[in-house]
Amino acid sequence: MTIAVTKVRVEDKLYQNRYLVDSGRPHIIVRPHDKPSANLLALTYVCPAKCYELNDKGQVEITADGCMECGTCRILCEKGGDIEWNYPRGGFGVLFKFG
Amino acid sequence: MIEQFDAIVVGAGMSGNAAAYTLASQGLKVLQLERGEYPGSKNVQGAIMYANMLEKIIPDFRDDAPLERHLVEQRLWVMDDTSHTGIHYRSDDFNEAKPNRYTIIRAQFDKWFSRKVREAGATVLCETTATELVRDGNGKVIGVRTDRAGGVVFANVVVLAEGVSGLLGTRAGLREMPKPETVALAVKEMHFLPEEVIGQRFGVKGDEGCVIEAVGTISRSMAGLGFLYTNKESISLGIGCLVSDFAATMESPSALLDAMKNHPSIRPLIAGSEVKEYAAHLIPEGGYKAIPQLFGDGWVIVGDAAQLNNAIHREGSNLAMTSGRVAAEAIIKVKSRNSPMTKANLALYKTMLDDSFVIKDLKKYKDMPALLHTNSSNFFDSYPRLMSHAAQNFMRVDGTPKIEKEKNTTAAFINARSRWGLVSDAVRLALAWR
Numbered sequence A: 001m002t003i004a005v006t007k008v009r010v011e012d013k014l015y016q017n018r019y020l021v022d023s024g025r026p027h028i029i030v031r032p033h034d035k036p037s038a039n040l041l042a043l044t045y046v047c048p049a050k051c052y053e054l055n056d057k058g059q060v061e062i063t064a065d066g067c068m069e070c071g072t073c074r075i076l077c078e079k080g081g082d083i084e085w086n087y088p089r090g091g092f093g094v095l096f097k098f099g
Numbered sequence B: 001m002i003e004q005f006d007a008i009v010v011g012a013g014m015s016g017n018a019a020a021y022t023l024a025s026q027g028l029k030v031l032q033l034e035r036g037e038y039p040g041s042k043n044v045q046g047a048i049m050y051a052n053m054l055e056k057i058i059p060d061f062r063d064d065a066p067l068e069r070h071l072v073e074q075r076l077w078v079m080d081d082t083s084h085t086g087i088h089y090r091s092d093d094f095n096e097a098k099p100n101r102y103t104i105i106r107a108q109f110d111k112w113f114s115r116k117v118r119e120a121g122a123t124v125l126c127e128t129t130a131t132e133l134v135r136d137g138n139g140k141v142i143g144v145r146t147d148r149a150g151g152v153v154f155a156n157v158v159v160l161a162e163g164v165s166g167l168l169g170t171r172a173g174l175r176e177m178p179k180p181e182t183v184a185l186a187v188k189e190m191h192f193l194p195e196e197v198i199g200q201r202f203g204v205k206g207d208e209g210c211v212i213e214a215v216g217t218i219s220r221s222m223a224g225l226g227f228l229y230t231n232k233e234s235i236s237l238g239i240g241c242l243v244s245d246f247a248a249t250m251e252s253p254s255a256l257l258d259a260m261k262n263h264p265s266i267r268p269l270i271a272g273s274e275v276k277e278y279a280a281h282l283i284p285e286g287g288y289k290a291i292p293q294l295f296g297d298g299w300v301i302v303g304d305a306a307q308l309n310n311a312i313h314r315e316g317s318n319l320a321m322t323s324g325r326v327a328a329e330a331i332i333k334v335k336s337r338n339s340p341m342t343k344a345n346l347a348l349y350k351t352m353l354d355d356s357f358v359i360k361d362l363k364k365y366k367d368m369p370a371l372l373h374t375n376s377s378n379f380f381d382s383y384p385r386l387m388s389h390a391a392q393n394f395m396r397v398d399g400t401p402k403i404e405k406e407k408n409t410t411a412a413f414i415n416a417r418s419r420w421g422l423v424s425d426a427v428r429l430a431l432a433w434r
């Protein structure tokens, strides 16, 4: 038997969440690169908020507005220098109602 | 004027609140910093809370803590694509005057805990991110820089309760950043349903609760675990797998969660629910061997930041609360002797923690993380499928003689894993469990 998987877009999931976005001050930055490392590329799948995306030049870009601050990308990519990772300023970012 | 505190606690999660409460209630001058708008706004848990460890801090917590349900039933499931095989344990003994385990909702629980911390006399500053540890010429930690204007604050000791993704300790070189194979990424949703519906679906009444923990093909060969916990009017449902496995397989966590929700054993339990939140968080899973140096000149580290998490038993908040309390008690002892908060004196924290269930339990399972990590496809895929096959073969009545059925099952196991593979997995599992 195959299981019917209803596809829910991550954007729709994030829509339920509350955020206070610190406009113009992204807390995560992808360093300029020609070709993404394996881990950076993996983030386009593995980031639970789908913040990482490939652009048409094959480089990885981030839009961190829906970030849940889990730290997965930091664990995978900070050491290798692919990204710069910080917490949002105090009070900004995701605000879990339940957690 | 420069204000000097006895202690600064970074973080208002389980470990930070336990530490700040214990310190403040003994009269120490405590400053606690929390980056969230309110305590709990950044925190995610399943969440089962273990009463014993909170009782040691706030004995009468049941009077006003926001508790969801006390647990009377726990189900452990091994799943393949269409089935689950399970062990269920339910006992009326859990309906006791002071129940042992409760489900909680972290954002609400942390707010309550923080109120207790304030009542005990600590100063709690929310919306304040600690950005750096401040050290003197000898490297002793003497305070914390924050992102508030003019934001340096000083203390005799800093308690790092910054959680698994904490930046301060790693940036200051006090501990290493967790490795991808020592942390799991968990995603979780909150499914709302009327209280009576939850009661009917799980066979519980009043405040009774039921939890399900599941391994198997839901984690798609990765080392992982799914969970489903009943709250009063909601179900917490989630799944977590090692970050290293996610990176290697490029599985999408949200797709994994959706597939789990669609599993025929789970779907009917959440049918018709309204989802009100999607959350993600890391869980430390490195166990005993991943515990960093726990103390130094002017600092101690507690909770998830110190990898104090028992992944095998799904316990974390209780280790966090206990390590926070024990660190505070050690600090209180050092202060009461009028001794400075040096590395040598703060070693007392480690001595006291070694003597508690926290380190003893983690030591017991010290080889488990490596075993499950290196053998994940057997433990999380082949064996679950084989178990289902065996159970179905045993139960289905189709005219095949029983002796042939048994041979069939044995052959399936050997085909999948070879005699030697089965024996060696069993031996290694037994050794790691010992």
Ligand SMILES: Cc1cc2nc3c(=O)[nH]c(=O)nc-3n(C[C@H](O)[C@H](O)[C@H](O)COP(=O)(O)OP(=O)(O)OC[C@H]3O[C@@H](n4cnc5c(N)ncnc54)[C@H](O)[C@@H]3O)c2cc1C
Binding pocket: A087, B010, B011, B012, B013, B014, B015, B016, B017, B033, B034, B035, B036, B039, B040, B042, B043, B044, B045, B046, B047, B048, B049, B050, B128, B129, B130, B131, B161, B162, B163, B164, B166, B167, B168, B186, B187, B188, B238, B240, B281, B282, B283, B302, B303, B304, B305, B309, B314, B315, B316, B317, B318, B320
């Ligand atoms: C999905 C999931 C399910 C779980 N289920 C269970 C369960 O059922 N039972 C159980 O016992 N455990 C469970 N755990 C584990 C449990 O949640 C943790 O062990 C526990 O929360 C650890 O507490 P902590 O205080 O160490 O860290 P946290 O609770 O993470 O608290 C850290 C705090 O520090 C703050 N902070 C961090 N950095 C800074 C900074 N620089 N400045 C200011 N503030 C900062 C954060 O905002 C946060 O409030 C689960 C975890 C997850 C992710």
Ligand code: SF4
Binding pocket: A028, A046, A047, A048, A049, A050, A051, A064, A066, A067, A068, A069, A070, A071, A072, A073, A074, B280
């Ligand atoms: S912290 Fe987590 S949610 Fe945020 S961008 Fe990184 S992986 Fe995605």
